[in-house]
Amino acid sequence: MLKSLDIQDLKSRLYQAIDNRVRIITAGLNLRELRNVLRGDPPEEKPNPRYKVHTTSFLFHIRPRYYEKASTIFTHTFRLGFFSTFFFFVEAITGIILMIYYSPVPSEAYQSILNLESNVPYGKLLRDIHRLGAEAMVIFVFLHMMRTFLTGSYKKERSFTWFTGVLLLGVTLFLSFFGYLLPWDQLAYWAVTIGTGMAEAAPLFGREANLLLRGGPDIGANGLLRAYLLHVVLLPAVAVLLISIHYYKVSREHGISLPAKYEEGDIPAEEKKNARQRIDFIPDLLTHEVFLTSLGIFALIVSIIIFGYSAPLENVANPQVTPLDTKAPWYFWWLQGLLKLGDKTLMGVILPTIIAGLLIAIPYIDRNPHRSLYKRPVAVGIGILSILVLVVLSYMGTPLYGIETPAATRIVQDLAPEEGVGPLRKIPFDQLQPGTYEVTGTVPRDLCPNLDFGCPALTSVFAEYSRRITRAINDPALPKIQRLPNGQAFLIIEDWQTDLRKVTFRILWDDPDSQQRKTFEKHIFIHRLRGDE
Amino acid sequence: MSRVQLEVFFGTLFVLLSGGILLWYGLNEPKRMAEYELHQRAKSIEVGAELYDINCKGCHGPQGEGVAGLWPPLNDRHFFTNRLTEVGWSGTLEDYIISTVSGGRLVSTRPDRYPGQGRPVMPAWAERYGGPLRDDQIRNIAAFILNWADTAPDRSTQMAEMAGPPTGTDIKKALPEGDPTRGEGLANTKGCVVCHISAPTGPAWLATPQQPGIATRAEAILTDPNYTGNATSAVEYLHESIVLPNAYIVPGFQAGVMPANYGDTLTDQELADILAYLLTLK
Numbered sequence: 073m074l075k076s077l078d079i080q081d082l083k084s085r086l087y088q089a090i091d092n093r094v095r096i097i098t099a100g101l102n103l104r105e106l107r108n109v110l111r112g113d114p115p116e117e118k119p120n121p122r123y124k125v126h127t128t129s130f131l132f133h134i135r136p137r138y139y140e141k142a143s144t145i146f147t148h149t150f151r152l153g154f155f156s157t158f159f160f161f162v163e164a165i166t167g168i169i170l171m172i173y174y175s176p177v178p179s180e181a182y183q184s185i186l187n188l189e190s191n192v193p194y195g196k197l198l199r200d201i202h203r204l205g206a207e208a209m210v211i212f213v214f215l216h217m218m219r220t221f222l223t224g225s226y227k228k229e230r231s232f233t234w235f236t237g238v239l240l241l242g243v244t245l246f247l248s249f250f251g252y253l254l255p256w257d258q259l260a261y262w263a264v265t266i267g268t269g270m271a272e273a274a275p276l277f278g279r280e281a282n283l284l285l286r287g288g289p290d291i292g293a294n295g296l297l298r299a300y301l302l303h304v305v306l307l308p309a310v311a312v313l314l315i316s317i318h319y320y321k322v323s324r325e326h327g328i329s330l331p332a333k334y335e336e337g338d339i340p341a342e343e344k345k346n347a348r349q350r351i352d353f354i355p356d357l358l359t360h361e362v363f364l365t366s367l368g369i370f371a372l373i374v375s376i377i378i379f380g381y382s383a384p385l386e387n388v389a390n391p392q393v394t395p396l397d398t399k400a401p402w403y404f405w406w407l408q409g410l411l412k413l414g415d416k417t418l419m420g421v422i423l424p425t426i427i428a429g430l431l432i433a434i435p436y437i438d439r440n441p442h443r444s445l446y447k448r449p450v451a452v453g454i455g456i457l458s459i460l461v462l463v464v465l466s467y468m469g470t471p472l473y474g475i476e477t478p479a480a481t482r483i484v485q486d487l488a489p490e491e492g493v494g495p496l497r498k499i500p501f502d503q504l505q506p507g508t509y510e511v512t513g514t515v516p517r518d519l520c521p522n523l524d525f526g527c528p529a530l531t532s533v534f535a536e537y538s539r540r541i542t543r544a545i546n547d548p549a550l551p552k553i554q555r556l557p558n559g560q561a562f563l564i565i566e567d568w569q570t571d572l573r574k575v576t577f578r579i580l581w582d583d584p585d586s587q588q589r590k591t592f593e594k595h596i597f598i599h600r601l602r603g604d605e
Numbered sequence: 606m607s608r609v610q611l612e613v614f615f616g617t618l619f620v621l622l623s624g625g626i627l628l629w630y631g632l633n634e635p636k637r638m639a640e641y642e643l644h645q646r647a648k649s650i651e652v653g654a655e656l657y658d659i660n661c662k663g664c665h666g667p668q669g670e671g672v673a674g675l676w677p678p679l680n681d682r683h684f685f686t687n688r689l690t691e692v693g694w695s696g697t698l699e700d701y702i703i704s705t706v707s708g709g710r711l712v713s714t715r716p717d718r719y720p721g722q723g724r725p726v727m728p729a730w731a732e733r734y735g736g737p738l739r740d741d742q743i744r745n746i747a748a749f750i751l752n753w754a755d756t757a758p759d760r761s762t763q764m765a766e767m768a769g770p771p772t773g774t775d776i777k778k779a780l781p782e783g784d785p786t787r788g789e790g791l792a793n794t795k796g797c798v799v800c801h802i803s804a805p806t807g808p809a810w811l812a813t814p815q816q817p818g819i820a821t822r823a824e825a826i827l828t829d830p831n832y833t834g835n836a837t838s839a840v841e842y843l844h845e846s847i848v849l850p851n852a853y854i855v856p857g858f859q860a861g862v863m864p865a866n867y868g869d870t871l872t873d874q875e876l877a878d879i880l881a882y883l884l885t886l887k
Contacts, residue, residue, distance in 0.1 A: 112609025179740060190641040193634045355609050363612035370619040377630050387652065388741055569752050572650060597654035603644030
C-alpha cells in the first residue's frame with residue numbers, strides 16, 4: 073500500500089486539482105495564467121483564455137473585452153466616470169452598514185447618530201466616509217458631465233447615453249439631498265425644509281407635491297420616513313437601473329469616445345490606426361481599475377483620518393427655532409441664489425426644470441458635427457459661461473449675499489454662531505476669566521494680567537468684538553441697519569456651575585426708528601469638556 | 606517594470622497603508638468614543654443651562670436657589686442626598702428629575718414648606734403632556750441640574766434664617782424707609798416676574814402705551830366703587846395686594862392664583878423696598 077504512494081504523483085495531482093478549481097472559479101484562468109495576468113505578461117494558451125471569462129462570468133460579461141488605446145489616455149477621461157461609479161459603491165456599502173444603527177424616527181434619529189459616533193467602533197469613520205463619499209460623488213458626476221460636454225462626447229450615437237447621464241446627475245443630487253435630512257439636526261432640518269418648500273411652489277400640483285414629499289404640512293415623522301425610504305430604496309434602485317443602462321451603452325454599444333483629434337484631426341493615418349489598438353481588459357484594464365479602487369479607498373481614509381474631514385452634526389432639529397444662517401448643502405447654493413433673485417415658482421421650479429430640459433436636449437440642439445474644442449466655439453463658450461453663472465449664483469446663495477442682519481445680531485453671530493464652533497467657543501476654557509469687559513474703543517493688550525500666561529485667545533476675540541462694535545458706532549458710511557448709534561457693549565463672563573461658564577454679550581444702542589434705547593443680549597454657556605478647543 | 610506591475614505594486618501598497626491606518630485608528634477608538642461621550646455630556650449640560658435659563662429660573666432661581674416658601678431650591682444638598690428617599694422614588698435621581706419636569710406636579714409633596722393644593726404646583730413641560738419641551742431637551746435640563754451635585758450647598762438652614770421676622774399681613778403696619786433699586790432686584794428674585802409678565806414689554810407693573818404704571822393704576826382702583834379691600838392709599842393697596850392677594854381681585858383675573866404666603870416670606874424691609882419700587886412706576 074505504502075509502496076504505491078508516489079509523492080511526486082500526489083503533488084502533481086494536487087496541483088492539478090487546485091488548478092482545476094481555480095479555472096472553475098475564474099471561469100477559464102488557471103494558476104499560471106493568473107500569475108501572468110498579475111505580471112502583465114501575454115496569455116500562454118490559445119485561444120486566449122482571458123476572453124472566455126467575458127462569456128462565462130456574469131460580472132465580467134458586463135465589461136468589454138478591450139478598450140481602444142486612445143480612449144484610455146488619462147487626460148481624456150480623467151477616470152471621472154470610473155470614480156463616479158466607485159463612489160456609488162462606497163455609498164452603497166457604507167450606507168447598508170449605517171442602516172444597522174439608524175432609526176428613521178424623529179425622536180430616535182439624532183440619538184442614533186450620537187450613539188453611532190460614541191458607541192460603535194469605526195462608527196464615526198463610517199459616517200464620515202459616507203458623507204465625504206456623497207460630496208465626492210456629486211463633484212465627480214458633475215466633472216464627468218463637464219468632461220463629456222467639453223470633449224463633445226455626447227454627439228451622434230451617444231445622445232441617449234448623455235440622456236441617462238443627465239438623469240443620473242439628478243438622481244445623485246436627490247440622493248444626497250434626502251440623505252441630508254436623516255441625521256435630523258438643525259442643518260439638515262432647515263436645509264430640507266427650504267428644499268421641499270420649493271416643491272410647494274410648483275404650479276398646479278404644488279400643494280399635493282409638497283404633502284406627498286413631507287407627509288404633512290411640515291417635515292415630521294412622516295417626512296423623515298419618506299426621505300429615508302427615498303434615500304435607501306427608491307433612488308438607489310433607480311440609480312442602479314440607470315447606471316446599468318448608462319454603462320451598457322458605453323461598454324456594448326459605442327465604447328468610450330476617442331479624443332477628437334483621432335477621429336477628425338489632421339494626423340497621419342498610421343497614428344489613427346495606432347490609436348484604435350486594442351487594450352485587453354485582462355490584465356491591463358482590470359489591474360488599472362483595481363489600482364484606482366485602492367487609490368480611492370486610500371484617499372478617503374487619508375482625508376478623514378489624517379486630514380481630519382468630519383461629517384458635520386449640529387444640534388438636534390428644532391422646528392421652533394430657525395437658525396440665523398440657514399444654508400443648503402454647497403451643491404445647492406446656486407439654487408438658493410436663484411431663489412433670492414425672484415419668485416419661488418419661477419426661480420425654484422420652472423427655471424431648474426428648464427435647465428434640466430436644456431441639459432437633456434443638448435445633443436439635439438447642438439447640430440455641429442465636430443467634436444474638437446476649436447471647431448465648436450459657441451458650445452464651449454456657452455459651457456464656460458454656464459460655469460461662471462453657476463459660480464456667481466452659488467456665491468449669491470450663501471448668507472454673505474443679500475441678507476441683512478441687524479448689527480448687534482450679526483456681530484454676536486459671527487463671534488459665537490448658533491450652530492458650529494466660532495471664535496468664542498475656540499477659546500480655551502481656562503482663559504474665559506470671569507469678569508465684565510466693556511468695549512471702550514481702545515483694546516487692552518491683555519484682559520487677564522493676573523494669569524501667568526494671560527489670555528491671548530480671549531483678548532483677541534474681545535479685540536475683534538471691540539473693533540466691530542467701534543466701527544458700527546463710529547462709521548457713518550455703513551448702512552443704517554449695520555450701525556449702532558451711541559452704542560455701548562459688554563462682554564460678561566460668569567462662573568455658573570462646575571466646569572460651566574456663562575458668557576453674555578450685551579449691546580445697547582439708540583434705535584433711530586423708534587427713538588428708543590435698545591438692548592441685545594445673548595447668553596452662551598460653555599462647558600470645559602465641550603471638545604471644540 | 607511594466608505598467609501593470611507598477612499598478613499592482615502601488616495598489617498593494619495603498620491597500621497595506623490603508624489597512625495600517627485603519628488598524629492604528631481602531632486602536633484609538635475606545636479612547637475616542639469615551640471622549641466623544643464626555644463632549645456629548647458637556648454639550649448636553651450647555652444646552653440644559655440655556656433651557657433652564659429660559660424656562661426654569663423664574664421659579665427655581667437663576668442658580669437653582671429657589672424662593673423660600675414658594676419654590677424649592679434645586680441647587681441644594683438635600684435635593685441630591687435625601688430627596689429620593691423623601692418621596693419614595695425607586696429610580697435614579699435623573700429619572701426623578703425627568704419624570705417631574707415632564708409631567709409636572711399636581712400637589713406639593715411638602716405642603717408645610719411649599720404650599721400648593723388644588724392647582725398644579727409645577728406645570729407639565731413635556732410636549733406629550735401639553736408642555737413646550739421635547740424629551741431630549743428635558744434630558745439636557747436634567748444633565749444641567751445634576752451638574753450641581755458636587756457643589757450644592759446646604760440650604761435648609763439658610764431658609765430658616767430670614768433677614769428678620771416675617772412682615773405679616775397687617776397693611777396698616779408702619780414700614781421702614783424703602784429703597785426702589787433694591788426693590789427692583791427683589792421683584793426679580795422673589796419670583797414676582799415669573800407670573801407678572803406681559804411680554805414683550807417686560808413686567809406687568811411697568812407703564813405701557815395702553816396704560817400707566819402700577820402706582821397710578823393703584824390710585825385709580827381705590828376710587829373704584831367695586832373695590833372691596835381695606836386700603837385707603839396707593840401704598841396700602843399695593844401692600845394689601847402682596848400679603849393678602851385675595852382681598853380684592855381686579856376684574857378679568859382669577860382668585861387664588863397668587864400665593865398667599867408672602868406675608869410669611871418677606872421681611873418688613875424687603876416689603877418696603879418692593880413697595881418703594883412699585884410707587885416709582887407712575
